Amino acid sequence: xxxxxxxxxxxxxxxxxxxxxxxxxxxxxxxxxxxxxxxxxxxxxxxxxxxxxxxxxxxxxxxxxxxxxxxxxxxxxxxxxxxxxxxxxxxxxxxxxxxxxxxxxxxxxxxxxxxxxxxxxxxxxxxxxxxxxxxxxxxxxxxxxxxxxxxxxxxxxxxxxxxxxxxxxxxxxxxxxxxxxxxxxxxxxxxxxx
Numbered sequence: 001x002x003x004x005x006x007x008x009x010x011x012x013x014x015x016x017x018x019x020x021x022x023x024x025x026x027x028x029x030x031x032x033x034x035x036x037x038x039x040x041x042x043x044x045x046x047x048x049x050x051x052x053x054x055x056x057x058x059x060x061x062x063x064x065x066x067x068x069x070x071x072x073x074x075x076x077x078x079x080x081x082x083x084x085x086x087x088x089x090x091x092x093x094x095x096x097x098x099x100x101x102x103x104x105x106x107x108x109x110x111x112x113x114x115x116x117x118x119x120x121x122x123x124x125x126x127x128x129x130x131x132x133x134x135x136x137x138x139x140x141x142x143x144x145x146x147x148x149x150x151x152x153x154x155x156x157x158x159x160x161x162x163x164x165x166x167x168x169x170x171x172x173x174x175x176x177x178x179x180x181x182x183x184x185x186x187x188x189x190x191x192x193x194x
Contacts, residue, residue: 044117044121044124047124051131054128060131063137063138063145064127065145066140066149068123072120073149073152073153075116077156077160079109079111080109082110082171083108086166107169107170
């Protein structure tokens with residue numbers, strides 16, 4: 001009886017090794033791309049443009065585009081929402097700071113920027129691959145889908161903006177604030193009026 005050795009290797013071993021090597025290399029380059037936010041988003045814009053051009057020239061796959069739009073809207077809501085929902089936190093007794101004397105709590109997203117970017121890029125790549133299979137080209141009147149998606153987008157964003165206003169948070173950081181010191185008031189300008 002022979003033991004498991006180099007001669008008795010299964011035919012799946014090279015495939016598993018290749019998959020493991022590919023996964024490791026992919027993760028390496030993904031990790032290296034993390035600090036390059038602008039370049040990552042430009043790459044995603046290029047991928048999205050290729051997808052849009054393909055759908056435009058084929059004149060089909062509108063249901064795939066609609067599904068992609070719904071998924072992107074879902075990702076956007078996760079990106080704009082805080083990690084801990086203030087409505088649920090208010091029930092527990094703890095809440096976001098509302099007064100100047102309250103403790104500062106930074107805005108932490110439910111879906112971080114890197115995961116948001118990765119999910120969007122992956123979604124466009126999958127949708128692009130789906131355009132090569134005619135089974136996904138369901139005949140549909142696309143203006144209805146577009147109108148329905150726009151209505152869904154407007155209503156969802158309205159709800160999200162009202163939530164932001166109610167709980168006084170802004171999901172975007174515009175960089176470090178710059179303080180210029182005290183500004184002279186208009187009453188202390190020192191110029192007498194005639």
